[in-house]
Amino acid sequence: MSEQKAKKRFAPIQSESKHRMEEQKRESIPTIFLVMSTCGLASGAAETKQAFEEALSEKSIAARIVPVGCIGHCYAEPLVIIDHPTAGFPPICYYQINADRARILVRSYLEGGDPVLKYVLGAMEENDLIPAVMDFPRFSLEQRLVMEHCGLIDPDDIHQYIARGGYSGLVKALDSDPEEVINLIEESGLRGRGGAGFPSGRKWRIARTAEGDGKFVICNGDEGDPGAYMDRTILESNPHQLLEGLAICAHAVGANQSIVYVRAEYPLAVKAIQKAIKSAKELSLLGPSILGTSFSLEVSVFQGSGAFVCGEETALIQSIEGKRGMPQHRPPFPVEKGLWGRPTVVNNVKTLSAVPPIMVRGAEWFRTIGTERSPGTAIFSVVGNVKHPGLVEIAMGTSLRTLIFDVCGGIPNKKEFKAVQIGGPSGGCLPASFLDTPIDFDSLTQAGAMMGSGGMVVMDEDSCMVDVSRYFLDFTQKESCGKCTFCRMGTKHLLNILQRITKGEGRDGDLELLETLSKDIKDGSLCGLGKTAPNPVLTSLKYFREEYEAHINEKRCPALKCRALTAFYIDLEKCARGCEVCVGCCPVDAIFTTKGRKKAIDQELCVKCGECRVACPPEYDAVFKVSPPELAPVIERPPEDIKEKK
């Protein structure tokens, strides 16, 4: 292995890629990098692209439009980076560029040289003219290893990844002994990013020593948590880093076949990964005898049909085998007996994508990031009530407070922070007293939540914790495969009890029953879905018990969320005589005129949509929401009004 066969074969490919990039730079025409992943397209990036193209051809300006993946700043989509080398500015990042703004940018900046400061998010490099994005906490507190190139390269162009150092990890692995590679991953302390945090090096070693030919490596991209989209973004934005990690893993464990399991609901991700496989094969970075070595690797894409439970590795394997996606008892673990009975490594998208940087920069470097027991970075899709939602990659050990308040800008609309749900439907809800908890596998588990695959939902004071639990149980209950008794029947019971409580039909003993049932489901279920499904209930009962009690004992929803436990009323003191705004917006004609020519709500007709509260002019602000509903003052409808209605 000492002759560095792969390195020799790779050198011309690498210089070709670098050459291409340099050529482009030498042309010195403006480059418009446009985020064209799912999030960008959903915010109108396709219209933005069209507007750019039209405006450029109208003005006959030569410029290159490069579609790139997601940079993680969802709040700023459609996001555009313009590199205009002759204007005297560094590359500039613009936010929320719709079609109109695109035309303005072409006219003012590309033609006129004025960078239109009001649309600028920041400059991509330090300079004296425009504040750089690197100085904002949303950028500076992040540490990107897995997402290093995401949003900066065209995922369809393999040369852009190679020019930035891509595939040199694989080259290094190919020129090393597989044992050394496994040692390196073990030393790095990399743990599985799918949720459980199993040491990846150990998994690889078991697979390598497992008896049996035809080993498999499967990349688990069956991301299904509500509000989570880390894997999708990585697949769409930089599929090559994942493929590189996959190939390193396969080489290390001695597998020649691999499968990328992606949900069919991620059509862009499927397309991106298929294209990436094709271009990597063309350059002999995948396929038969890679870079002239004796190592061959077939990669195929398997599209999952969208069952949450197929994210569980044994169910995922069943589904590839064409069977019903039902989890199997472990052991035997897939590393011993997996797909078609062969030893199979199942690793998450983020785990495999973390491998190439470790390969290149070493285990020691990796251990300098993160904590002792959880080295490296964590990727979260932070959603819910935060100012700057999006995809964030931070070093393990960062506190929840830093992530939510500094990186993501805190809670909007001057509301108070209430809770954060970490780990999706299998995770737990943590209250404000846990904000200083460091984000790592062990601390989060200890707090009753879990790392999960990276979904994080931030909730403000208007969220009802009973309703949140009900929401998650509704999800797990629907996604249960129906195999084992505890999950199939137990989650349904939990949901029914929670539904009753949110409707004001909670009873004495409900909370105790929720607790016993949750504990038994955790201990008795067959797979991870059932074992973790009660977590939202258990943690919210632990940290927000008084909210459950208010629902049951006082029929009151403290967050004013549960419809059956709230009512709207109009304060006659504040209501303006003759104003009709609320009447016009009520969809069920529940608002009537009182004797004093003010307005009141017929509680029998009201569907509690809250439109009147939104519509009431701020100078009156006369509509109030209360819980329990009995707090709303009763105002009789004038008899003539009733007659008229009939």
Added chain:
Amino acid sequence: MIKLIVDEKEIETEEGRSVLQACLENGIFIPNLCFIKTRQQPHASCRLCFVEIEGFDRPVTSCTEKVREGLVVRTDTPPVRRLQRMAFKLLMSGHPCEAKVCPVKGGCQLIRTAKYLKVGLNPKPLEFLEREVEEEVDLTFFTYYPFRCVLCGKCVYVCREKNEHNLLTFAQRGFDTVIGFFGDIDPTDLPCHTCLACATICPTGALIPKPELTREAKSNP
């Protein structure tokens, strides 16, 4: 031969057996619904056969644990009973049958389990769960009673074993899971007339062959 200790009694069994099978063969009853001794990979779905094994911090299903020399097993500890009773009540919350009307001769496996666990056939304190399924479903050769079915999966397994491919399978998911039948094949080509394996193995009388079929099966054994 392997020796293990179950409830302070030493028993002997062969290597490769599951703890559940070893116990059952030695006259030690452990409640179970989905266990089939010839099945390589246990289905492990009914969650009734919990035991405590020294070295594990919580109860484990005995069908999935292989016997080992010197294993110390307890079948009757409070944590074991807690899980077994809850699993049983969960099953009964979707199974409105009464002992009096049970179609299975001598009462089905559930009645035996209730007696063993010293619990009633009602799901209390759980509520009975309403299911949106028909009382009786026509599966060409059989009548399927979803309310009696506990989804142990034995019928699906034996069907595959005897016919090399599934004629019966699980359909729907979660709480709505039922047993389905690939009934759109020409029924005359199907081996169901003479097979009857699924109906025979069903522990709760949820699959009943249509009378004309039983008559035929009896006349051509």
